[in-house]
Structures are given as structure tokens and as C-alpha cells.
Amino acid sequence: MTRTFTIRQLTKELSVTSRTLRHYEDEGLLSPERRGQARIYHGRDRARLTLILRGRRVGFSLAEIREILDLYNAEDQGAAQLEYSRKKFVERIAILEKQKKDIDESVAELKLAVTRADNWLDEHKQLTHPQPRPKMSGYSVMPAGE
Amino acid sequence: MTRTFTIRQLTKELSVTSRTLRHYEDEGLLSPERRGQARIYHGRDRARLTLILRGRRVGFSLAEIREILDLYNAEDQGAAQLEYSRKKFVERIAILEKQKKDIDESVAELKLAVTRADNWLDEHKQLTHPQPRPKMSGYSVMPAGE
DNA sequence: TCATTCCTTGACGTGAACGTAAACGGGAGA
DNA sequence: TCTCCCGTTTACGTTCACGTCAAGGAATGA
Numbered sequence: 001m002t003r004t005f006t007i008r009q010l011t012k013e014l015s016v017t018s019r020t021l022r023h024y025e026d027e028g029l030l031s032p033e034r035r036g037q038a039r040i041y042h043g044r045d046r047a048r049l050t051l052i053l054r055g056r057r058v059g060f061s062l063a064e065i066r067e068i069l070d071l072y073n074a075e076d077q078g079a080a081q082l083e084y085s086r087k088k089f090v091e092r093i094a095i096l097e098k099q100k101k102d103i104d105e106s107v108a109e110l111k112l113a114v115t116r117a118d119n120w121l122d123e124h125k126q127l128t129h130p131q132p133r134p135k136m137s138g139y140s141v142m143p144a145g146e
Numbered sequence: 147m148t149r150t151f152t153i154r155q156l157t158k159e160l161s162v163t164s165r166t167l168r169h170y171e172d173e174g175l176l177s178p179e180r181r182g183q184a185r186i187y188h189g190r191d192r193a194r195l196t197l198i199l200r201g202r203r204v205g206f207s208l209a210e211i212r213e214i215l216d217l218y219n220a221e222d223q224g225a226a227q228l229e230y231s232r233k234k235f236v237e238r239i240a241i242l243e244k245q246k247k248d249i250d251e252s253v254a255e256l257k258l259a260v261t262r263a264d265n266w267l268d269e270h271k272q273l274t275h276p277q278p279r280p281k282m283s284g285y286s287v288m289p290a291g292e
Numbered sequence: 293t294c295a296t297t298c299c300t301t302g303a304c305g306t307g308a309a310c311g312t313a314a315a316c317g318g319g320a321g322a
Numbered sequence: 323t324c325t326c327c328c329g330t331t332t333a334c335g336t337t338c339a340c341g342t343c344a345a346g347g348a349a350t351g352a
Contacts, residue, residue, distance in 0.1 A: 008328070018329085023310060037317080037330055051255075057248045059205040061308070072259060079267060086263040089256045096249050096256075102203045103242050103249070109197075110235045110242070113218060117232040121225060154298070164299085169340060183300055183347080208339070 004033075005041040014046075014053060024052060027062050029069065058096065068092065150179075151187040160199060170198060173208050175215065204242065214238065 007018050021039075024030045029052055032039040041049075048069065055065040071085040153164050170176045171185075175198055178185040187195075194215065201211040217231040 054248050082263050089260045093253055093256050096253050100249050102200050103246050107239055107242050110239050114232055114235045117228050
């Protein structure tokens with residue numbers, strides 16, 4: 001069950017443009033098989049692509065993503081290389097954890113704003129909006145300690 | 147105790163360049179007081195700036211950050227505007243939560259890679275590295291279940 | 293007074309990540 | 323055979339977030 005994909009299939013499935021896929025190929029992030037000129041993407045290409053897209057969503061540059069992928073697919077290298085990879089991975093993890101903290105703080109701030117908006121709207125409701133707004137669930141004020 | 151800051155102070159404190167601060171001003175994200183030509187940043191400018199920088203770290207564009215800040219500092223507007231702001235905030239929260247999931251998945255993957263590296267290194271240790279690597283704490287394999 | 297330092301306003305440059313034609317090939321169906 | 327449709331390469335264009343001069347003003351210390 002070694003499925004293959006055309007470029008069009010992948011673009012639709014993962015909501016990217018073909019230009020983007022070719023760009024990633026130019027950057028060395030993908031290297032699909034060629035049937036003549038046409039690209040044939042295999043399961044592992046698709047897997048790599050989802051990793052790339054997720055990396056992009058969490059704010060990595062293509063260069064960073066490429067580095068990670070390169071380190072990832074280099075289990076055949078010596079102990080020195082592997083130790084280096086390990087170090088890089090740990091660094092990345094630290095960066096991501098920091099980013100999570102930033103996100104938590106942003107979320108806390110936004111939830112606070114939502115709560116404030118709710119309070120204001122409750123106070124000043126002059127029956128402008130007879131429909132009850134969906135009661136906020138989980139938007140309690142939690143001081144962003146630390 | 148209404149402290150003020152010169153541009154240089156802020157750049158050092160928050161590790162940004164003056165060009166960046168002026169750029170944010172051009173983009174309408176900051177509007178420090180002017181003493182003659184010179185900029186004088188107040189506490190609220192500093193606060194806005196930290197919000198901007200955090201927004202940047204979590205991947206927002208300057209346009210998105212500006213929108214949020216604009217909605218934020220608009221409690222004086224009518225109920226309609228406030229409801230709109232609330233909606234936007236809730237949307238942003240959803241985006242951030244999604245991003246957190248992406249980060250969690252990336253972290254899980256990286257931790258897995260670290261563990262695999264550790265295992266490989268333990269297996270193949272030919273006394274190439276007599277020093278024991280710091281034992282991984284918290285890098286257990288946790289299936290990235292949904 | 294002079295040099296240094298910090299600040300200012302332009303304004304052009306840059307790197308990343310694609311977008312957007314333009315021009316061509318190849319197979320499939322009418 | 324003709325026309326779509328999908329795919330390809332080449333190459334210039336664009337947006338964002340600043341970087342990097344250039345040229346000048348104001349204050350400060352020697």
C-alpha cells in the first residue's frame with residue numbers, strides 16, 4: 001500500500017500551492033521521484049511535507065526546518081554527529097517551550113480582554129441585544145503568574 | 147513614578163534596534179511623546195512594546211498585532227464595536243490554542259528523536275566518550291496522542 | 293571651539309517565502 | 323486532429339520586517 005500522490009493531490013489535501021511545493025524542492029526540503037518530468041510524491045514525501053508545514057506554523061524558517069530534517073534523517077552518521085543532533089534537538093525544544101509560555105501569556109491576556117468585554121456588555125446592556133451571548137466557559141481571570 | 151525612557155534605553159532593555167522602534171512607529175504601533183524632535187517613551191509605550199514583541203514571537207504579523215492593539219484600546223466605543231472586538235479576541239485565542247497543539251506535537255517529535263539518539267549512543271558506546279552524558283530527564287517517549 | 297555622542301529623517305537595500313505570468317509538453321477525450 | 327487539463331521550467335515581481343547608509347541637528351565634555 002505504497003500510495004503515491006500527484007502534486008495537485010497534495011496541494012488540495014494540505015492546502016498549499018504547487019509553487020510552494022516546488023519552492024520547498026528548490027530549497028532542498030523535498031525531493032520527489034520523477035516520472036519523466038512529472039513529480040511523484042510518496043508517503044514519506046507527504047510525511048516530510050506535513051512536518052515542514054507544521055514547522056512553518058510554529059514559526060520556523062525554511063532553513064531551520066531543513067536543518068532539523070537533515071539532522072533527523074541522519075541516524076547513519078557517527079556518534080559525534082548524533083550527539084550534535086541531540087544537542088540541536090534539545091535547543092529546539094527549549095525554544096518551543098519558551099514559545100509556549102509566550103502563547104500562554106498571550107492567551108491569558110486575550111481571555112482577560114474577553115472577560116472585560118463580557119462584563120462591560122452585561123453592565124451596559126440596554127436591551128440592545130436581547131439574545132444572550134454564549135456564556136463564556138473557561139474564560140475566568142487567571143493571573144498570568146511567573 | 148511615571149518613568150520615561152529614551153529610545154536607546156528601550157532598545158537595550160528589550161533587545162531591539164532603534165530602527166525597529168521607528169518602524170513600529172511608522173506602522174502605527176507606537177506613538178511616543180516628542181520632546182522637540184526626540185522621542186520620549188512612557189510606561190504605556192513600553193508596555194505596548196512588550197506586547198508587540200511577544201506578539202511577534204508567537205508569529206503575528208505587525209498588521210495583526212496592530213489590529214489587536216487597536217481593538218484593545220477601544221473600550222470607549224459602543225457595544226457593537228466591543229462585541230466585534232470580543233469576537234476577534236476569541237478567534238485569536240483559538241488560533242493560539244491551535245498553535246500550542248502544533249508546538250506540543252513538534253516537541254513530542256523532538257523528544258522522541260532525543261530519546262532515540264540517547265538509546266543509540268548508549269548501545270554503541272565504544273568508550274568513545276567516557277563522560278556520561280547528562281541523563282535525560284523528562285524525555286520519555288510519550289505517544290503524541292490526540 | 294571642536295569633537296563626540298545621541299538623536300533625527302529620508303531613502304534605498306535585503307532576505308525570506310512565495311506569487312505570478314509566460315511559454316512549452318503530453319496525454320485524454322470528442 | 324483539436325482542444326483541454328495538468329504538469330513543467332524560467333524568471334521577474336511582491337510583501338514583510340526590518341538593515342544600512344547618508345546627511346544633518348542638539349547637547350555635552352575637553
